[in-house]
Amino acid sequence: MTTTGYLLVVALVLAAAIAAGLSYATRVFFRYRGKMLFTCPETGKPAAVKVAASKAARSSLTGRPDIRLTECSRWPERQDCGQECLSQIGADPQNCLVWTKVADWYRGRACVYCRKLFGEIHWHDHRPALMGPDRKMVQWSELPAEKLPQVFETHWPVCWSCHIAETFRREHPELVVDRPGRRGPMGELIPQRVDDARKADSLTRV
Ligand SMILES: [Zn+2]
Numbered sequence: 001m002t003t004t005g006y007l008l009v010v011a012l013v014l015a016a017a018i019a020a021g022l023s024y025a026t027r028v029f030f031r032y033r034g035k036m037l038f039t040c041p042e043t044g045k046p047a048a049v050k051v052a053a054s055k056a057a058r059s060s061l062t063g064r065p066d067i068r069l070t071e072c073s074r075w076p077e078r079q080d081c082g083q084e085c086l087s088q089i090g091a092d093p094q095n096c097l098v099w100t101k102v103a104d105w106y107r108g109r110a111c112v113y114c115r116k117l118f119g120e121i122h123w124h125d126h127r128p129a130l131m132g133p134d135r136k137m138v139q140w141s142e143l144p145a146e147k148l149p150q151v152f153e154t155h156w157p158v159c160w161s162c163h164i165a166e167t168f169r170r171e172h173p174e175l176v177v178d179r180p181g182r183r184g185p186m187g188e189l190i191p192q193r194v195d196d197a198r199k200a201d202s203l204t205r206v
Helices: 003-032 053-059 084-089 098-106 145-154 160-171 194-205
Strands: 035-039 046-051 069-072 129-131 137-139 156-158
Touching (some): 046 053, 046 084, 046 145, 098 145, 129 160, 137 160
Antiparallel strands (some): 035 046, 129 137
16 A cells, blocks of 8 residues: 555545544534433422533543533522532433423423313423412413422412413403303313304394
8 A cells, every 4th residue: 555545545544534533522412401400319309401512522531421410590609519419311311301390390291271182392382381379370480480389389280371361361351352152170171062053043043
């Protein structure tokens, strides 16, 4: 093999190694990116954390990814903690993501107003809401992530459409006409039956 050929082979091997390293680092970055929910070993309560995904990706180029926290809802008070919660991250960090836990909670539940079942929720969808025991509504994304596990115990799911409609109804009652018998004990809308509509239609024709 000539010198030029040898150099070409070395360059190709190096390029392949760099590409493989960058590909792995990119996977590491996306694996640890996003807000996660852990149980704080000190308090036994949920804590919202973020892993330093960029640092993990960079360190993965030279060895095992260095996994450290970059944010925690208990900081700055407990910024010097040992970060023992990181042991909960497990084989699939995606399971710890706040988004995954929210999507799991909504999936298969029904909107308390329209009874429509929630399917898979996507990040680009309109975000669903929650109704509390005081009948106030809030979107899950407006709440501190570490409060969500507790909120999920006491609140009901509300789809985005009902959240918008009911918020409008509450804020502008003068613009909304409530029809008696159209709402259940929870204030949920009861769909008008087709035969009722036909009956009304026949009465107007008489
Ligand atoms: Zn609904």
